[in-house]
Amino acid sequence: EVQLLESGGGLVQPGGSLRLSCAASGFTFSSYAMSWVRQAPGKGLEWVSVISGSGGSTYYADSVKGRITISRDSSKNTLFLQMNSLRADDTAVYFCAKGRSQLLFLDAFDIWGQGTMVTVSS
């Protein structure tokens, strides 16, 4: 079964750091681009970052550029999101998501994790 399982969320003070993980199973992890998407409480979906299957290409939303780094470890089938200089408006559920096709860097997301909550508050 294709599955994504996020972890690492929690409560962090403004200015702090957090590292999210997304464990993948059931597919050839290194063949697919992966993304992080977040959703603030009661709000819509916001794309955060994408990384290619090889890890060689990354894009970031303007709202997180310079503060967040996406990476992946294909030996462990795991996607990461390192978040620094966190602000209150980073408070959200963070989902990892798998690109649908091996052929496209940017593609629809066919598999999503259940999400992990990040709360930035003093």
Add this chain to the structure above:
Amino acid sequence: DIQMTQSPSTLSASVGDRVTITCRASQSISSWLAWYQQKPGRAPKLLIYKASSLESGVPLRFSGSGSGTEFTLTISSLQPDDFATYYCQQYNSYSGYTFGQGTKLEIK
């Protein structure tokens, strides 16, 4: 950056109704558009990709159309399980993805 605008923001309908949700892009995105359904407390679910291709396992009552800047998601006959929030998403831009603000489909 490409902006995506969905309408309406809220839609009230009854079981059996045919409903249409519209998504407009601020510039042409060819057919690089997806539609998702999200229920409270759950992850989004892919319904449509490349504007009109139905994802495997999605009921045939869902359909998508459009290209360029204007797109629609149609549910031909609403079922109780379809009351949820729907998002469009563009994936044409080399700067990344953009979601629409969402359309909440409510029971009338």
